[in-house]
Amino acid sequence: MMHNRKRTHSSADPSLAESKKSARKKVLLRTAQTILALLVVLAMAFPLYWMFITSLKTDLEMYEVVPTIWPASGLHWENYLTALTRVPLLKYTLNTVVMTFWQLFLQLTTGILAAYGFARGRFKFRNTLFVLVLGALMIPQQVTFVPIYVMIANLDWIDTMAGLVFPGAVSAYMIFMLRQNFMSVDQSYLDAGRVDGLGIIGTLRHVLVPMCRSSIVTVALVTIMDGWNNYFWPKIISKTDATRVLSVGLVYLKSSWGENEYVAHYNVVMAAVLLSLIPIVVLFFTNQKYMLSGYSKAAMK
Amino acid sequence: MTRKKHRRESTLEFLCTVPALILIVVLTYYPIADLVRISLTDWNLIKPTYSYVGLKNWQWLVTTIKQNHVLDSFIITLKYTIGHMLIILVFGLLLALLFNRMSKGFAFMRSVVFMPHYIAMSTAALIFSVILNERFGIANAVAEAVAGVRIPWLSSGSVALLVMIMIASWRAVGYDMIIFLSGMQGISKDYYEAAMLDGASKPKILLKITLPLLAPTTLFLAVTQFIASMKVYALADVLTGGGPYRETEVIVYMIYELAFRDFRIDRAAVVSICFFVFLLIVTKLTMGVSDRKVNYDA
Numbered sequence: 001m002m003h004n005r006k007r008t009h010s011s012a013d014p015s016l017a018e019s020k021k022s023a024r025k026k027v028l029l030r031t032a033q034t035i036l037a038l039l040v041v042l043a044m045a046f047p048l049y050w051m052f053i054t055s056l057k058t059d060l061e062m063y064e065v066v067p068t069i070w071p072a073s074g075l076h077w078e079n080y081l082t083a084l085t086r087v088p089l090l091k092y093t094l095n096t097v098v099m100t101f102w103q104l105f106l107q108l109t110t111g112i113l114a115a116y117g118f119a120r121g122r123f124k125f126r127n128t129l130f131v132l133v134l135g136a137l138m139i140p141q142q143v144t145f146v147p148i149y150v151m152i153a154n155l156d157w158i159d160t161m162a163g164l165v166f167p168g169a170v171s172a173y174m175i176f177m178l179r180q181n182f183m184s185v186d187q188s189y190l191d192a193g194r195v196d197g198l199g200i201i202g203t204l205r206h207v208l209v210p211m212c213r214s215s216i217v218t219v220a221l222v223t224i225m226d227g228w229n230n231y232f233w234p235k236i237i238s239k240t241d242a243t244r245v246l247s248v249g250l251v252y253l254k255s256s257w258g259e260n261e262y263v264a265h266y267n268v269v270m271a272a273v274l275l276s277l278i279p280i281v282v283l284f285f286t287n288q289k290y291m292l293s294g295y296s297k298a299a300m301k
Numbered sequence: 302m303t304r305k306k307h308r309r310e311s312t313l314e315f316l317c318t319v320p321a322l323i324l325i326v327v328l329t330y331y332p333i334a335d336l337v338r339i340s341l342t343d344w345n346l347i348k349p350t351y352s353y354v355g356l357k358n359w360q361w362l363v364t365t366i367k368q369n370h371v372l373d374s375f376i377i378t379l380k381y382t383i384g385h386m387l388i389i390l391v392f393g394l395l396l397a398l399l400f401n402r403m404s405k406g407f408a409f410m411r412s413v414v415f416m417p418h419y420i421a422m423s424t425a426a427l428i429f430s431v432i433l434n435e436r437f438g439i440a441n442a443v444a445e446a447v448a449g450v451r452i453p454w455l456s457s458g459s460v461a462l463l464v465m466i467m468i469a470s471w472r473a474v475g476y477d478m479i480i481f482l483s484g485m486q487g488i489s490k491d492y493y494e495a496a497m498l499d500g501a502s503k504p505k506i507l508l509k510i511t512l513p514l515l516a517p518t519t520l521f522l523a524v525t526q527f528i529a530s531m532k533v534y535a536l537a538d539v540l541t542g543g544g545p546y547r548e549t550e551v552i553v554y555m556i557y558e559l560a561f562r563d564f565r566i567d568r569a570a571v572v573s574i575c576f577f578v579f580l581l582i583v584t585k586l587t588m589g590v591s592d593r594k595v596n597y598d599a
């Protein structure tokens with residue numbers, strides 16, 4: 001689209017009528033584009049809108065065969081209170097934060113160290129060992145969860161935070177992305193750090209990490225999102241409220257009225273869902289630049 | 302630097318990689334080996350002991366292939382994956398073309414389209430189970446008003462699979478759009494200027510320049526999202542429970558049920574290995590394609 005604009009500016013048309021016609025056509029096209037884009041946005045946002053208004057309806061109104069598109073019986077904010085008290089939603093949130101924090105911490109520590117070793121190391125078998133990392137990229141947890149479950153059971157970590165965190169303690173993806181970034185840092189900066197008497201850890205902390213800050217923030221945000229939204233592993237390992245995270249907690253809330261879908265209080269469930277999305281939305285809008293650019297960077301590699 | 306110091310240095314650098322390598326071996330490679338071992342036992346999670354029974358579970362896989370649902374679950378998962386990928390790649394590209402305008406309004410609209418990507422699949426399934434509820438959901442109210450029919454969104458297998466594809470695509474299409482947009486921005490302006498000098502029309506430029514040069518982006522999306530969507534689990538678990546009549550029972554759901562409902566982790570291991578080998582073959586194949594066919598000039 002940028003190019004088109006440039007084109008009409010640079011090519012002065014000799015015939016005025018012609019240029020007027022093409023200008024009108026352009027305005028028409030742009031308007032059509034805007035309208036179509038708005039329609040797409042409305043369609044994409046509709047489920048979120050529906051979640052919101054469902055969360056404010058009474059049971060009776062929610063079960064009506066012809067649904068109302070705005071709560072007719074007033075806004076029932078007490079659904080949010082029910083959501084918070086029916087299950088310990090705040091405890092679930094805390095569990096999610098704790099799990100995500102530890103996974104992030106462990107992934108970053110092991111990841112930054114390993115990425116440095118693989119990007120700058122001069123040891124034997126460096127490339128052979130790196131193949132181990134690349135290979136791990138291709139083996140999802142959904143393949144290996146049975147033996148990992150056995151391992152966690154042997155450690156007696158079922159239904160503990162340790163059991164929740166441990167399988168996410170390392171990320172091959174993070175090592176891979178950070179290594180790419182570390183390789184682009186000029187060796188002379190690292191040498192300067194060493195000359196100044198910093199050890200490897202010191203050089204990492206004071207030279208490499210600050211220089212690669214934006215890419216580290218980016219991969220960290222990906223880890224946070226993955227942790228926050230992970231459903232599969234917590235579903236396997238969480239048995240009680242002590243370890244339930246938000247993703248499984250919300251599904252648990254829905255089933256807490258029994259398996260029959262006609263007795264599930266979806267208004268309360270939607271209220272809980274909306275509450276659980278708040279931290280994500282905040283994170284998203286405060287770090288949008290990092291997040292979007294991060295995803296595109298991954299694609300360019 | 303002296304030689305001794307050099308050796309010390311490279312040892313330290315090696316040590317940096319050790320924690321990650323140990324964790325990767327423990328959490329990825331050891332479990333693969335353990336899968337093979339478990340597949341040779343008669344391990345039932347509720348029994349305290351187990352013994353090695355040779356290839357009995359593999360025999361189960363082959364001799365009961367018509368009844369054991371393994372093949373079916375692979376086919377269901379592949380249907381889901383191919384449908385999902387077609388939708389998000391085609392619509393991701395179309396949306397990228399539609400939303401490719403540099404203004405504040407469009408930037409905001411792009412972020413709305415991208416938003417669903419941040420919602421957990423399990424949570425998305427909850428939201429859609431309200432919309433698609435066959436009795437009081439808005440989807441059927443609309444269907445009845447427009448076409449006079451009520452659609453069995455989740456109680457018919459083929460419709461339920463389509464529903465799963467649509468929900469997953471709702472979550473992913475904005476992501477594909479963003480990646481395509483950044484791919485389009487990576488294309489050198491020289492190509493466009495040359496084409497305009499030659500008097501090429503807009504559709505022609507799209508067809509002959511933009512699309513071919515987006516091939517690497519498309520391949521990146523195809524490879525990463527293929528594996529990601531083969532892992533589908535939450536949708537089946539929250540929305541359909543694999544039903545009706547196991548018609549939405551995808552691979553991972555099947556492994557999970559074998560392991561934690563039937564407690565037959567020996568059989569679960571066998572299916573896991575099949576899944577692993579399948580992913581390996583697909584990855585190898587797509588890498589072969591990417592080495593030969595894709596234009597990396599952009």
